[in-house]
Amino acid sequence: MPSVEKVARTDAGLAAELRIAVMRLRRRLASERQPGNDLSMNAMAVLGLLHRKGEQTVGQLAAFERVQPPSMTRTVTCLQDGGYVERRPHPTDGRQVVVVLTDLGRDTVIADRRRRDEWLTRRLAALSTEERDLLRRAAPLLDRLAQED
Incomplete structure (x- = not known):
């Protein structure tokens, strides 16, 4: 081998x-997710996207997450039922709605990220300075790979 x-x-x-x-x-x-967080990784990804980018239509969320709109509609409905998001009228297109984070949704994202960032920070501290510098340079490249089609 x-x-x-x-x-x-x-x-x-x-x-x-x-x-x-x-x-x-x-x-x-x-x-390393926040204890008690029963949301799926897909649901957390939607909350994270809304936290980063602000209100989005279901179609925008579906396109970003690369799922079909009916699938995203189900995810948004579950998040709305749990109080994590709200649907509001679209400001310029009466046929659409936008999905907006609630305080609960924002708090959930922040707590979840904090816990995972703390774990990763502890792991990074065990690496050498040179290894951490290499990862600093690699992170934007990995992000670019993830973004490109």
């Missing part, structure tokens, strides 16, 4: 290593 260093020398090998590492980190961060 080839060594990890040899596999990573090819783009396909690097892709495989990144996929595995990112998925493991995602699962680990998911396990």
Whole structure:
């Protein structure tokens, strides 16, 4: 079996290593969620998007999360039923509504992020200065990979 260093020398090998590492980190961060938070990762992603970008239509949320609008409608309905979001009339298009975070939704996102950031901060502290600098440079690249089609 080839060594990890040899596999990573090819783009396909690097892709495989990144996929595995990112998925493991995602699962680990998911396990560090705020206790008592029973929302799905998809629901939390919607709350996070609303926290970052402000009010959005269901169509905008669906496009950003790359799901079909009926699926997003179900997610938004669950979030609304739980008091995490509200639907309000669209300011310029009477046929649409916008989805807005409630105080509960905002507090949930902030508490969840704080807990996971604290865990990751502790893990980063165990790395060397050079390793943390490398991750600082890699973070924007990983974000760009996630954004591109």
